[in-house]
Amino acid sequence: MNVAIMGHGVVGSGVAEILINHNGLISEKIHDEINVKSILDLRDFPSLSYADKFTKNFEDILNDDSIKVVAEVMGGVNPAYDFVKKCLLSGKSVVTSNKELVAVKGAELIKIAKENNVNFLFEASVGGGIPVLRPMTQCLSANQIKEFWGILNGTTNFILNKMIVDNMSFADALKLAQDNGYAEKDPTADIEGHDACRKVCILATLAFGKHVYPEQVKTAGISNISLDDVYAADNLGCVIKLIGHAKLLENGKISAEVRPTVVTRSNMLSHVDGVFNAILIDGDQTGEVMFYGKGAGKEATASAVVADIIDCAKHINSRKYLDWADGYEGYVVNTSENEEKMFVRITGDDFSAITDIFNKQFASLTENITKNEFSKEICFITKPIVLSILKEKLAEFKNCEVKILHTIF
């Protein structure tokens, strides 16, 4: 079966190498040969053994009826969206690792795929090499998924891990991540949570059935997390992670957000270190299941793309069914009215005053607490409380720095 690859960057070259180097293994598995017919890239790669496969003209792929499956690994919404749409309309199945494209255009592209009886698969778009979309939609199909939490961005997890383990400042850890190639020169998409947000959109849509758009997901990054926050969480037996979360509400709507979260060490997510990712899913029948592995990287991501290609090859005449209806305004609601355990860190000059207010107002509302007279701070985990009510009460602490974080506790 002939396939084409659009984009020969990190992931694209990985896909080409697996399909060419693992050709034997794969054809054994599917009892068919997968042949890379063309690769779209504007650059030249004269030194490659498969240099003859390159084209700069998308039409060469679109108009080649012998190409049944196209892997889109260019990234970005444009021109990927236009190319993918045309491929689907012309009866080619498409697989992609492009989370931005899926998060923004998933509903439309899946509808087009259905209408043309071809597949549109994107396992690699969430969790890189971690199998999660297919297990969630197929293996948990007897479940009503209630909620999920994910460490969905390796760059921020690497940075937070360095802060936790090596007492590195955020700036130094970011610098190290950049030096190691884990973070882009412009790290905004990672550290401000935009990348994790796109993955939450994809997971939430597949988990709950309606398209969630990036702008609907309340997103905060880790740039405001200080070493003192990390120490304070540690003293309470917790670590700080950037968590993407979504939950099915009783009214059929959902909540969805990305935010730095204080995670107790008794939760498996607290042990996901370095550039690794993990997704913890709560199904009404199976309870909590977790998927863990490398969330990025050439080989890991490429192997997920190739797995989708193999899946298309096996189902060339049938469609893998994915529920993905259009979303609507107001489908994703703000959760601040739910009772939750919150992490609070209060610092101020007058430690005894802080202590007095705490003892009067908060002692009874608190589960865990650490007081540090030297650094003049009190940190605690509240009992379940509505955020707005908590904020009211915290107003008592005048001339203090007050920090509030959500928890998994």
Add this chain to the structure above:
Amino acid sequence: MNVAIMGHGVVGSGVAEILINHNGLISEKIHDEINVKSILDLRDFPSLSYADKFTKNFEDILNDDSIKVVAEVMGGVNPAYDFVKKCLLSGKSVVTSNKELVAVKGAELIKIAKENNVNFLFEASVGGGIPVLRPMTQCLSANQIKEFWGILNGTTNFILNKMIVDNMSFADALKLAQDNGYAEKDPTADIEGHDACRKVCILATLAFGKHVYPEQVKTAGISNISLDDVYAADNLGCVIKLIGHAKLLENGKISAEVRPTVVTRSNMLSHVDGVFNAILIDGDQTGEVMFYGKGAGKEATASAVVADIIDCAKHINSRKYLDWADGYEGYVVNTSENEEKMFVRITGDDFSAITDIFNKQFASLTENITKNEFSKEICFITKPIVLSILKEKLAEFKNCEVKILHTIF
């Protein structure tokens, strides 16, 4: 679509309840109705809302051509094997949670399923509600799996966890497991590793393609693990887990074993507590991925069975492809000739003599060590060494109790 359930025990009743109570959710997902036509059990359940569906006669299911999928949840090899075989031969797809049946008869039953163009699926047979077989065979299909490690038995993990966390003796922890319904009256299959062994057979066969039979897997249980072993491992930053393991060797053969293993706390498996299971798989492209969740329990296991039923319903006219060739004698080899890091615990009356020998013979071979003059013991993790050579050297310790355990370090 009509389905039948053979066996109305813990899992069987769970399957019936999900199919009946979640009927709406499921038919939405597959755009088809799944109707439980008959349930095979020798007992009567007059009080059940679906009491009319029961039969004591297997022929009623076998001869009903409207039944397309049969869930075998009786357990044991007989009569399950005979019933499943007859269903497959008569063109019915079969799904099962019966690890013993799959471990012993998998190759033959898969062959019969292929010849009759029906499905034989068994996701629930390993890891209960954890999606692992499908992700391993489909999502990792671009990988050559190199090795896997699994905590595959919740009973033993619960017992070891109680020993680690609550300093309970093995006997007390076993008693507690029995009182909680986590362990059978006769716990042999769990604590001696037979249950984990069957799961290793299934995982190894799917990972490496040739049938591995229970008698080929070197199996040891946890009944000889003492609290002192647990303390010693803890002092070295490790926990003791019952690990099922298999590895692809350079000559195309594999090693496979079940044994108590000392696991460093920096490995995710060390954090899998209580009755939870996890499987850590090392693929040549994707690196390490882990699947974690409840390895047993009515709802979790039943939901995996139902997921397979749904999969059969979706692929009623096509076959899900599974590579599962016959095994052969000598395919699974003993690994004692590989260099490995080993855990060694030596106790004896003459502590200074032990220390002398250690300093002369082992100091240079050791990575971590703890000495305890009070309990007169030395524990250490060796550098990679061949077991037989290690045993020779340990012969130096005369009149001492010497314990050796494998490690994940």
